[in-house]
Amino acid sequence: MTKIGRNEACPCGSGKKFKVCCVNLSQDQLNNLAKIPDDWKTLFRNIERGYAAANKNYATDAIHAWDLAWVSIGEKLQGQPKTKSLREFDEQIQPETSLEVFVQDWAELMSAMLQAVDAPIDHIKTHAQYYLDRLTASSELIKQNVMSLLAEAHAKSGDIKAALKLYQAIEKQFNAELEEEELAALKARIDQLKALKPTKTSTTAVSAQS
Numbered sequence: 001m002t003k004i005g006r007n008e009a010c011p012c013g014s015g016k017k018f019k020v021c022c023v024n025l026s027q028d029q030l031n032n033l034a035k036i037p038d039d040w041k042t043l044f045r046n047i048e049r050g051y052a053a054a055n056k057n058y059a060t061d062a063i064h065a066w067d068l069a070w071v072s073i074g075e076k077l078q079g080q081p082k083t084k085s086l087r088e089f090d091e092q093i094q095p096e097t098s099l100e101v102f103v104q105d106w107a108e109l110m111s112a113m114l115q116a117v118d119a120p121i122d123h124i125k126t127h128a129q130y131y132l133d134r135l136t137a138s139s140e141l142i143k144q145n146v147m148s149l150l151a152e153a154h155a156k157s158g159d160i161k162a163a164l165k166l167y168q169a170i171e172k173q174f175n176a177e178l179e180e181e182e183l184a185a186l187k188a189r190i191d192q193l194k195a196l197k198p199t200k201t202s203t204t205a206v207s208a209q210s
Contacts, residue, residue, distance in 0.1 A: 168190060
């Protein structure tokens, strides 16, 4: 493929100059984007931008791009109310970058970014909860990872009760699928959260001292 000039029209079809659109994407990403139907390009453009930013450790840019991708996913799902899994979209358009794989990667990378950057926790909680409520036929592994992300987002925002409830749900729902080390780590995290959760006795004592 001929090298694209920075001031030329972006090959993704956005109508913008290349230098302000997809200049940070690799040649493979540009090639993949060229195969996507026009009415899906905005969604996949933002997914690829997020990957490009994450690969360069530009956490804020990755989070922003993937926020926009989630907006597009929501818009697509509004138009197809019977869709219960992103697998159905993947089968429909057959992208190089699977939407199911994107959500898996998003959950894993956002979990890491929660610990490293000032991530927009409310956005993460909104996207994760929407995924769990709306896409009920998704793969069990992705559900587990999204639930774990949501639990950590709740924990970081101080809602220990909600985080503990989610982790206990993971333990109950996925106990048979978890490896021994994964189950041990899950139980350890539950114990940590239990230690942080105020008891009725301590709450009463604090109230009395006030």
